[in-house]
Amino acid sequence: MIVVPEGSMKRAFCVTIIGLLFMGASTAPQVIVFYGDSLTAGYGIDPDAAFPALVGKALESKGKEVKVVNAGLSGETSAGGLSRIDWVLRQPVDIFVLELGANDGLRGLPIEQTEKNLQAIIDKVRAKNPRVKIVIAGMMVPPNMGPDYSARFQKVFPELARRNDAALIPFLLQDVAGIESLNQADGIHPNVEGHRIVARNVLKVLEPLL
Template sequence: MVVKKMLIILVMAFFTAPPPAKVILFYGDSLTAGNGLSVDDAFPALIQRKLTADGKAVKVINAGLSGETSAGGLARLDWVLRQPVDILVLELGANDGLRGLPLDQTEKNLQAIIDKMKAKNPAVKIIVAGMMVPPNMGPDYTTKFQKIFPDLAKKNKAALIPFLLQDVAGNEKLNNPDGIHPNVEGHKIVAKNVLKILEPLL
């Protein structure tokens, strides 16, 4: 009788246990890392707090690295993938554009990152963060650069954030003195931009 009761308790615990937290990997450069800010003020941390407050079981990992290029991101991916990932938010390529690196190489690197993620977990959901570069790079380069991200999203059936810095870029009140990296208030808006695309995937 005692054994039967214990079995019933175990079965009930199994079916009533909360679902395991979904792991959301933010993989990017200084924008993800929160350059010039505490990591707690960067948009991935803001997203963690918002989703947790909404009762979502998630674990956010901020794998942003200042100065990171798409090639650098590809090179360190194996180390990052030592843990399972359910959703990848891919925010890389901006430094490639600012350095005027070959666009075909940037796209190739980003695709390789996506391929590695899918090989590790075929069920992974992917969000591609769209980026832009300043017009001083020339109209041909800037147009082709901007096109990389929607093309990648379409090719890989991934979700797309049209422009990560929408309503933030170019606004000095929302950026650090360097005019490139969002400040605390800017990161709040970036978090909203990301959540619009991320929340439906949860």
Template sequence: MKFSRLAGSVIGGWLLLSVVTGCGSSDSKTESTAETTTSSAKPTATKPADSAPKKTILFYGNSLTAGYGVEPSQAFPALIGKKIDSLGLGYSIVNAGLSGETTAGGKSRIGWVLRKPVDVFVLELGGNDGLRGLPLSATRQNLQAIIDTVRAKSPQAQIVLAGMQIPPNMGTTYANEFRELYKQLADKNKLVLIPFLLEGVGGVQKLNQPDGIHPTVAGHRIVANTVWQVLQPIL
């Protein structure tokens, strides 16, 4: 597999996991619960609500989640939303992907993003750390802090961790330890793990934009299918 050169501060590439731009809206809308009608000849009757409030799936990541280089509706979180709508599942999608985001940046803003509780939290961060060769101990600590904050603010939320991989530019030892970091965090925190977010896309020239890092529209469709295979059983 050939890997293209690193692209400066651009986030994700065929890294691992994304934060506040993109598609979707964050809040579920609650409809009226019931209407009560009375009649002199009949007892009080209750009309059920037309629909229940939707639960929220929040995608938290970097440019991969944000959909850098494609339309917001073509990024994998939006494609997941379309799958959910087609099946009539009661979930809304919030895309909290931010291009260029590192785990440190994600840690600093997670409290603001989680001003309201969520039901499923998909964590896709770390790729930019790896491309920059940042200390893995810091990446691990930052991801753990994000996980802890989600658990504190949305105790009921199911957390999905998107695994990432990087080319061996920083050395094979660093690349291998970076890859294993995600599995170790998932095991420690009992998270649902997507082994490699860019499976079948990373390193494939025709599925990536000219920078060799960010998926094309076709690449995002493959990423959406990879994520859906893990996410669907949870929903």
């Protein structure tokens, strides 16, 4: 049981009412939940500079009414994501961006498990809101993990998208991964510049859904 202080509920309620009054007939903002790992959380940079926030700003500047929720947690694996999803689904979701699996890949975890966990997450989201639009962020592991593993790993995401009728970002880190100037010193986390490109990759797929 979580105690949600009454005040905040009231406040949220008031905001919604006021929002409705002022906007009149215009649509309520669509809630985009970015559900992922350190890439979503913006590991090593300010969360305001991470790609979910950038995507939100870009959409707003184009006059779209959106509310972006950053539900990223550094170090999260697909198994962790599966057990955390109920908590995140306490809020309404219109668009669900699933960005998990990279940590499974870097740790060499069995691919069937990753796929099963991601599918279970999608099922739970769908169960909560059948009309939710799902976006799956495709991921790759560095080639040093070996061609067998890499090939099977990167096939997981298109396969999931096809099966669940979801939109697919072919590779989230397209034009960013492996480029030294776009990544932090650890070589895997994009820097501020890198996140801008990631946001572009995401927007390409996300914008048509709105």
